[in-house]
Amino acid sequence: MRVLGVDPGLTRCGVGVVDVAPNRTAKLVHVEVLRTPSDQALELRLLHIGRGLAALFDSYRPDAFAIERVFAQQNVPSVMGVAQISGVALYLAAERGLPVGLHTPSEVKAAVTGYGNADKRQVTTMVTRLLGLEAAPKPADAADAIAIALCHAWRQAPVPTAAGATMTPAQRAWQQAEASAKRR
Template sequence: MRVLGIDPGLTRCGVGVVDVRRDRSASLVHVGVIRSPVDAPVAERLATIARGIRAVITEHAPEVVAVERVFAQQNLSTVMGTAQASGVALMLAAEAGLETATHTPSEVKAAITGYGSADKLQVQTMVARVLRLDALPKPADAADALALALCHAWRGAPAPASAGGALTPAQRAWAEAEKRGRRAPAR
């Protein structure tokens, strides 16, 4: 399954595409951040984000789009920009005939790290392990987009029947790192 994860934001919108196989193993297809100038009018900023998302959809042909569910924040202007970017992402996916889903940050963190209150570094570390990347995906918006894509694929995929099938991919990656003597990120 090819999943496009989108971490919506008006200034930085993270996008990440992963291929997830039946055994829940995953590989990186694309990762990036769509940036819009903070001094541009909101409509132009949203158009910039829309062009970037549309280009990713066209180039990488995902089967489903997972978007971070907007949650209340203390900064009203931040939550408004995030909600607007989220709406653009969902609309573009619908126009392309793609299935969409939203996931809360705590759902994504729990799926990736096993801990719903994990910090950004823990999420980046586990995304890098699961996707077998040489470096942590940066910035955090890009890592969050990849985490969203992985979360969606894993939550929708049945557990494999193999002996290790009871573990989530994040738990398997953690256990494999421990076997190799690498220390797992602290909670």
């Protein structure tokens, strides 16, 4: 499964593309950060990032799209910018008929580090290890986008087990949580 993940932002919009095999091993396909100057007109910033995202969708042809769910915080202008870029990205994914996943920051952190309150450094370290990268993706927006894509791919794939093999407690908990979520 190829997933394009986005860590939305107006100044820095992280984009990560990963291929994830049925056994949950992952390979980095592409990572970059789309940037716009903070003093540029809003509509031009949205246009620039939208065009960049469209080109990445068309170039890498993902099977699915994942983005960080917008969450409330004190800085309203920042939330608005994230929401606006999220809307552009969701529009582009829908236009291409892609299944979409919205994931909370704590959900993404838990998926890649095992801890929902992990800091950015821990997420970057785990993304680097999980993908066997020689250097950590920089800035943190790049690593976050990859983590979002990994979280989405892993939530979609069943937990593989060899015939007669037992799952680890973490795998069992994950499988039970997924089954419970699907029943709702």
